[in-house]
Amino acid sequence: MAMQDLTYDQTGSKPALVRHTASLEIDNQTGYRSFQAGSFAFKRNEYFATISWPGGSHTMPIDAFLRALMRDIAWGFFYGVVNFDDVFGTINHYGEVTMFAGRFNEAYRSAGRDFEERFPSDVLMPLFTAMVGDWTNEGYDPFAAPMETGAAWGVKNGDNHEAVQRTRVAARRMVGLAGDVELRTDENGYPVNRMFADVPQDAPIVEAEPGFEREVSAFNLFAYLSRSDVTWNPSVCSVVGDSLFCPTSEEFILPVDHGNDRVEWFLTLSDEIYWDIKDKETGRPRAKVLGRAGDIYCMPADIRHKGYSTKRAMLLVWENGSPVIPELIARGEAPVVPVVF
Amino acid sequence: MDYITRFGSLRDYAKGGIEVIGDDPKNYVFSNVFEVASRSAPYERVAVGKNFEYVIEAVRAEGLSPWFAAAHDEFALCMDGEIEVHLVKLTAPDAVIDPASQGGRQLAEAPDGVKMGRLVLKRGHMGLLPRGAAYRFYTDQPGVVLIQTIEGPLTVQKWAEICLTGAEPKH
Numbered sequence: 001m002a003m004q005d006l007t008y009d010q011t012g013s014k015p016a017l018v019r020h021t022a023s024l025e026i027d028n029q030t031g032y033r034s035f036q037a038g039s040f041a042f043k044r045n046e047y048f049a050t051i052s053w054p055g056g057s058h059t060m061p062i063d064a065f066l067r068a069l070m071r072d073i074a075w076g077f078f079y080g081v082v083n084f085d086d087v088f089g090t091i092n093h094y095g096e097v098t099m100f101a102g103r104f105n106e107a108y109r110s111a112g113r114d115f116e117e118r119f120p121s122d123v124l125m126p127l128f129t130a131m132v133g134d135w136t137n138e139g140y141d142p143f144a145a146p147m148e149t150g151a152a153w154g155v156k157n158g159d160n161h162e163a164v165q166r167t168r169v170a171a172r173r174m175v176g177l178a179g180d181v182e183l184r185t186d187e188n189g190y191p192v193n194r195m196f197a198d199v200p201q202d203a204p205i206v207e208a209e210p211g212f213e214r215e216v217s218a219f220n221l222f223a224y225l226s227r228s229d230v231t232w233n234p235s236v237c238s239v240v241g242d243s244l245f246c247p248t249s250e251e252f253i254l255p256v257d258h259g260n261d262r263v264e265w266f267l268t269l270s271d272e273i274y275w276d277i278k279d280k281e282t283g284r285p286r287a288k289v290l291g292r293a294g295d296i297y298c299m300p301a302d303i304r305h306k307g308y309s310t311k312r313a314m315l316l317v318w319e320n321g322s323p324v325i326p327e328l329i330a331r332g333e334a335p336v337v338p339v340v341f
Numbered sequence: 342m343d344y345i346t347r348f349g350s351l352r353d354y355a356k357g358g359i360e361v362i363g364d365d366p367k368n369y370v371f372s373n374v375f376e377v378a379s380r381s382a383p384y385e386r387v388a389v390g391k392n393f394e395y396v397i398e399a400v401r402a403e404g405l406s407p408w409f410a411a412a413h414d415e416f417a418l419c420m421d422g423e424i425e426v427h428l429v430k431l432t433a434p435d436a437v438i439d440p441a442s443q444g445g446r447q448l449a450e451a452p453d454g455v456k457m458g459r460l461v462l463k464r465g466h467m468g469l470l471p472r473g474a475a476y477r478f479y480t481d482q483p484g485v486v487l488i489q490t491i492e493g494p495l496t497v498q499k500w501a502e503i504c505l506t507g508a509e510p511k512h
Binding site: 173177195196197200202204205207208209212215216217218219220221223237238239240241243245263265267269270271272284285287288289290291292293294295296297298299300312318322336337338340 | 343344345346347348349354355356357358359360361362363364366367368369370371372373374375376389390391392393395397413414415416418420426428430455456457458459460461462463464465466467468469471474487489490491498500501504
């Protein structure tokens with residue numbers, strides 16, 4: 001059993017940081033290990049993950065829990081709020097992270113039944129990583145579309161470390177440049193996805209004069225996306241300052257309700273994606289958006305959103321990674337919408 | 342089962358939309374890059390996305406463009422057509438473009454520099470428009486290119502004309 005120091009500290013007006021996490025015993029019947037982070041306890045069985053905290057508990061289907069947990073890990077707690085569902089999730093404070101139950105649920109809040117604790121990110125992340133590693137069985141890939149992976153159910157049956165230990169791909173300048181993220185090919189393990197078999201794989205014509213081979217560069221972004229082996233997992237493909245083009249391929253359901261703390265832009269590059277938009281704080285429905293190929297639209301900073309795509313689609317997620325924005329958010333000065341007209 | 346991937350083009354695009362439950366559709370700044378380009382002048386750089394100082398510009402590529410340059414990298418993503426990109430390494434980039442400036446700038450005359458090379462971008466191809474270089478586009482047929490850049494003097498902002506406002510006719 002791994003146990004970190006149990007220490008709570010209080011600095012200024014900031015909430016006390018919880019540093020206690022633990023990997024607990026293995027259940028004799030299911031074979032799964034239980035986990036603890038502060039006052040939160042995590043346990044899985046054949047079908048469900050159960051989270052408990054002082055005064056409450058919550059159960060999620062294990063496949064949905066693992067898909068959400070995988071994104072929270074892969075995205076480094078992402079921008080803003082990662083709602084695993086209507087009850088449980090995390091808030092990124094960029095260096096620290098709040099884990100909550102009912103924090104963004106109107107009924108829990110009005111009844112005073114919500115609960116939250118704040119952790120250093122580098123304390124909580126290893127626990128989440130250990131949990132997804134232990135709870136993911138052989139043959140199940142929480143990054144994959146449901147029709148492309150095995151089942152999450154059942155008692156402990158091996159593992160799939162290769163799938164759950166993928167790192168987020170982040171180009172420094174542009175995919176395909178010398179020394180940057182390499183192109184995806186059959187040879188390096190990225191075959192064309194079954195739903196993108198008709199996407200042209202041609203390469204752009206690149207004619208560089210001698211000495212300019214490192215700057216005269218282009219690649220086929222749509223072919224690159226057609227070979228993605230994950231869903232709902234943006235990867236950085238081109239960078240202008242803090243402007244990050246993070247395209248991704250989308251099939252089935254965005255595994256989380258992403259609660260924005262800043263404006264986030266989407267450009268549907270192919271096919272179509274439906275979005276449910278809810279109020280960030282209460283979860284009340286606000287709008288439904290249908291993005292078809294060529295549609296560009298933003299998510300305001302006061303909503304949560306979940307996407308749906310039957311035919312695997314290409315989506316350009318456009319993020320602003322400026323380090324100034326968390327300071328604006330903390331001061332309540334980040335704009336809710338990008339433009340007013 | 343065979344799947345068909347649907348891309349858009351100037352001639353063939355289907356716009357989605359917003360079903361409002363309790364919101365203002367303007368909050369979503371929703372437009373369609375093919376529709377925007379179909380109503381633009383050639384090489385007008387119309388902002389279709391804005392995030393603080395950063396923008397995505399939708400450009401109708403048609404014929405030969407002026408020469409452009411920027412003090413920072415930009416990227417061109419071809420969404421429709423076949424578009425040539427000509428690149429010239431500027432002899433004195435700081436004299437042409439203020440190194441502290443942001444966004445694409447149009448050059449008053451042909452660039453003084455060395456030919457770097459040429460790209461030919463088809464749908465889905467992304468090319469680097471490197472800092473310190475001048476570039477221009479050429480195409481036989483109208484096409485659409487998106488530019489990842491920073492807001493500058495060439496960036497045209499006409500959000501009320503291009504975005505859904507809720508006043509559109511219901512179908």
